[in-house]
Amino acid sequence: AQSVTQLGSHVSVSEGALVLLRCNYSSSVPPYLFWYVQYPNQGLQLLLKYTSAATLVKGINGFEAEFKKSETSFHLTKPSAHMSDAAEYFCAAAVSGGSYIPTFGRGTSLIVHP
């Protein structure tokens, strides 16, 4: 069974600093990969997704992620954090062997200090 690991349950940055949220997956074949964001009392919404078209994927709100097959990673970055970026971020992977049902990581809470 595939798994998704998000390193760090909490990441704290200052406003304007680089944001880096880490995600590693375990899969023998390249999966579909997703990053979702969840604000308090809301459901998850898609930030970006990787579907093999390009290794560097740009998403909404200035976020981007790079697929690195050799490292089985799909880390999420943003050059300059904004207070409104404070939220929970989830990485997910889906493969054909799992009927394309996504497996989610445990989430990383992003804290942004003024």
Next chain:
Amino acid sequence: EADIYQTPRYLVIGTGKKITLECSQTMGHDKMYWYQQDPGMELHLIHYSYGVNSTEKGDLSSESTVSRIRTEHFPLTLESARPSHTSQYLCASSALDGDEQYFGPGTRLTVT
């Protein structure tokens, strides 16, 4: 904006009660899902459906049942609620294999 709705948003009930959590989507998606979400944990898949009259159990046994009589509607029923069912329940839908999921706002359930 995704059109997927869940009701109620918050629910507090006593042990042993039967409850149904509602989920509806207006996007015509065939695939729908129910997840249980607890703080600091990954989303656990409870049930999913590939279309009308198709339902499957996920990897979390939650003593719940679902039905899919109409494409847009995917209710989740707990026959006898227990305190261990206290959690947030998220409904989602997607169009095709590998597509992103659209999530509802969730139902926060507390069983006393």
